[in-house]
Amino acid sequence: MKFNELNLNPDVIEAISHMGFEKATPVQEMAIPKILDGSDLIACAQTGTGKTAAFILPTLDQISREHQKETSVLVIVPTRELAVQIDQQIQGFAYFTPVSSLAVYGGGDGQDWVQQKKALSMGADIIVATPGKLISHLANGYVKFDKLKHLILDEADRMLDMGFNDDIMKIISYLPVKRQSLLFSATMPPEIRHLAKNILNNPFEINIGLSKPAEGVLQAAYLVYDTQKIKLVKSLINNKDSLKSILIFSSTRKKVFDISIALRNKEYEVAAISSDLEQDKREDVLRSFRSKNTKVLVATDVLSRGIDIKEIDLVINFDVPGDAEDYVHRVGRTARADATGMALTLINEDDMYKFHKIEQLIETEIRKLPLPNELGEGPNWDPKFRPQKRGGFQKRGNSKNSGRKPDFNKNKNKGRKPFNKGNKKKD
Ligand code: AMP
Numbered sequence: 001m002k003f004n005e006l007n008l009n010p011d012v013i014e015a016i017s018h019m020g021f022e023k024a025t026p027v028q029e030m031a032i033p034k035i036l037d038g039s040d041l042i043a044c045a046q047t048g049t050g051k052t053a054a055f056i057l058p059t060l061d062q063i064s065r066e067h068q069k070e071t072s073v074l075v076i077v078p079t080r081e082l083a084v085q086i087d088q089q090i091q092g093f094a095y096f097t098p099v100s101s102l103a104v105y106g107g108g109d110g111q112d113w114v115q116q117k118k119a120l121s122m123g124a125d126i127i128v129a130t131p132g133k134l135i136s137h138l139a140n141g142y143v144k145f146d147k148l149k150h151l152i153l154d155e156a157d158r159m160l161d162m163g164f165n166d167d168i169m170k171i172i173s174y175l176p177v178k179r180q181s182l183l184f185s186a187t188m189p190p191e192i193r194h195l196a197k198n199i200l201n202n203p204f205e206i207n208i209g210l211s212k213p214a215e216g217v218l219q220a221a222y223l224v225y226d227t228q229k230i231k232l233v234k235s236l237i238n239n240k241d242s243l244k245s246i247l248i249f250s251s252t253r254k255k256v257f258d259i260s261i262a263l264r265n266k267e268y269e270v271a272a273i274s275s276d277l278e279q280d281k282r283e284d285v286l287r288s289f290r291s292k293n294t295k296v297l298v299a300t301d302v303l304s305r306g307i308d309i310k311e312i313d314l315v316i317n318f319d320v321p322g323d324a325e326d327y328v329h330r331v332g333r334t335a336r337a338d339a340t341g342m343a344l345t346l347i348n349e350d351d352m353y354k355f356h357k358i359e360q361l362i363e364t365e366i367r368k369l370p371l372p373n374e375l376g377e378g379p380n381w382d383p384k385f386r387p388q389k390r391g392g393f394q395k396r397g398n399s400k401n402s403g404r405k406p407d408f409n410k411n412k413n414k415g416r417k418p419f420n421k422g423n424k425k426k427d
Helices: 010-018 026-036 051-065 080-093 110-122 131-139 156-161 165-173 190-199 226-237 253-263 279-290 324-331 349-361 388-393 407-412
Strands: 041-044 073-076 101-104 126-129 150-153 180-185 204-207 217-223 246-249 270-273 296-299 314-317 341-347 367-369
Touching: 010 051, 010 080, 026 041, 026 051, 026 180, 026 204, 051 073, 051 080, 051 126, 051 150, 051 180, 073 165, 080 101, 080 126, 101 110, 101 131, 110 131, 126 131, 131 165, 150 190, 156 165, 156 180, 156 190, 165 190, 180 190, 226 253, 226 314, 226 341, 253 270, 253 296, 270 279, 314 324, 324 341, 324 349, 341 349
Parallel strands: 041 180, 041 204, 073 126, 073 150, 101 126, 150 180, 217 341, 217 367, 246 296, 246 314, 270 296, 314 341
Antiparallel strands: none
């Protein structure tokens, strides 16, 4: 569906075309008309589906038609990075409208606080906030939410995982009861249903399914310490004549190189491929793997998307991929075109939580196999364990503008202050 069939404001349509979007994605096609109708909404949609524009475009459309001097839209998100990213998208979509927006999150300096306070007391049209920081501002009494019309919770499952349930309910206690509420979540566990029941009113439901590994793939996993991984891989592939093509994925170029060295032996060919290799060399490596001269290929995710290599007997995830999409792409290299194949994932203690999230997203509990006896004991399955060093998801970027999108915004918005009402209307 084209965006101009969605009955959006011409100023918004113009910004969409500057962003280079031609057609609405499925979640946009389903959500935009319902949001324009004023319905509450609960949407199960992951990052990458175009969910952000699905809630920004119709709310922006509505508030730019009936522009008021107080905050109209509140978007609550789990992390500072997401707040900045969404605010940047809003600035792009709102470029030809008088709508102002601001991201409110912690970790900044005193100047950030002053700017956030100013925008909140003057009633910036759209506020994108992390729960903790917003509560600190709310406690000071200058936040103007009396005329708020739209509440959006993005990545709601992640917010609940991070323990924000009470904070969300507290923020909602400051909002008008009569409002439109939209809830977006990558998964729909019972806690999300419970939250939705508390805050949504007769919501319309959307479910954008994630692609899942093909039926023919046998998926299993091993719980291992890092020190056991190479030994385990060797025991899985040595002396297995039936395995002609084995693809091993790892997350970094350095690891790919180290694994390929560790697996080298006299019996069969092992190669490594990553973006470090020149294009010509990459093609040589792939050719040798396709023709089965190379039995084991160790690769970064570069290879997991797009490249069609048939008849891979075994995929090994040497570590757990970053997200469910990568998992599906990696695993999808085996069992292509109705063939059967096997995908094994090695999970260390730090990756258990991440793997559990992937299982939830693909709606499959993957069997954890016992380690071969000679390897000794591996770690116990503890999907709730989250490694400390990842800082509970609150990784801080250095620059407020890192990853700023879209490009056209960067050039045309030169000199624009982050909170500056009404100065960008096109003449
Ligand atoms: P999201 O799921 O909101 O994180 O969006 C994923 C990416 O898709 C972002 O980079 C958006 O800019 C982009 N995107 C969203 N909607 C569209 C569309 N209709 N056409 C092309 N790209 C889009």
